[in-house]
Amino acid sequence: MNGYEKFIKKQQTVIPSSPLNEEDFYKSKFKSAPISTWPSDPKYGLSFLQAFVVSESITHGLNNILIPVNGPPGTGKTTLLKDVIAHRFVERTKNIYEAFKKDDDWYQSSASISTIMDASIVVASSNNKAVENISKELPDLKSIFEDYRDEVRHFREVSEEGSWGLFCAELGNKGNRNRFKKKLSELSWHLSNATDVFEFNKLRKSLSEVTEDGRGRTIHAYLNKQLKDERLPELKEAITQTSVYRSQALNWFFETMDLVEKGCESRVIIDKLKILPPEDWTEHKDSIDKLVRQWFGSSQDEKN
Structure with missing residues (x-):
């Protein structure tokens, strides 16, 4: 058994195939609830097991513990991932707000990098198409429930048409990196205009x-x-x-x-x-x- 297999065996949690009659197990494991959820149709929330995975991710995600989620297409893997992302997104916003309350010039300090990057998420895959798909799906305005589409925005003014805001940076090859660099320049211009109170x-x-x-x-x-x-x-x-x-x-x-x-x-x-x-x-x-x-x-x- 190699080091990776030993690590997995040591850290793994075996989840009962059915939550029925497993109250004690899940009570001991449900330690964290997300501070936000993805703004999707409220009629269709996460299933019990999806919510459990989100809780595990929030509880152990910062400790570099692997949380594998398996399932065929259409079983809700991306759906639960959206709630994990929503939690980290709002968590970062709160941290930025707290940093700003302490110091107006917080963004010029070295701590600003960790404040922003600690809640960032890297999507990686051996399949480039899978990464491309999720990079396009997450910022798509259609991924937001129609009742919330006018309210949800994150630098929408400089985002791609049909998206709710700047949310994903598709990197990898040189072309993608150059497009991201150009988008950063546009964002910098937008932020300058954000202080343009007199237009x-x-x-x-x-x-x-x-x-x-x-x-x-x-x-x-x-x-x-x-x-x-x-x-x-x-x-x-x-x-x-x-x-x-x-x-x-x-x-x-x-x-x-x-x-x-x-x-x-x-x-x-x-x-x-x-x-x-x-x-x-x-x-x-x-x-x-x-x-x-x-x-x-x-x-x-x-x-x-």
Whole structure:
């Protein structure tokens, strides 16, 4: 008997073929319950034995104990795996939240790696197709019960079409790794925009695409929205903290904000911006570009 076989024999738990009349056995083994379940149809929960395997996984999973689950196709192996994954997913979210409560800059510490990776899961197989299938099935929006599909999201804005969020990284060959690297870049851009409370990037992108006749309407619409959202005073205060403001390059923008705040007719504001000479408009647009770069701390030109 080799070392692997000895390990398996020592650690293995023989499960009775039927839970009937085995109350004492299962009471002694059911030690953990998942803190979350996969958002599937609540009419169809796990069977008793599936729930037992999930409990065993949660209890012993961190101790590197092997928990083999055998069964032909269609017997619910992936179903119970989803609940294990849901538990680890929520567990990691709680750990991140606790780390954030202790230190706003937790993600810059070495502990951030273990906080995130301790709840990560590697799916491996001698069959590449099996890994590919589960990597596609888990983030598929159809894997979520229809009543929950609008609520469940995890960076859905940068996930593949038809998925509920970024959830799996399909690695292995070079092509897969390159696609994952590109997706990380998109995620980084998304996280930068998550702090864009004044929608600077949206304004900047709109101005880069709008025609000469539309630039006045674009700026007025942007400032008017900030006014309706009661953010105009905050916007002014935020901009005054930037060096591009101190260089007086945004004087025109502040003048326009004052007009909007005073309730000046939209036609007057739009026409005022519309008749700007091309060279003045170029300077105005450049000042918005500098504002965005300073707000986020680095240039994102390649993304526009």
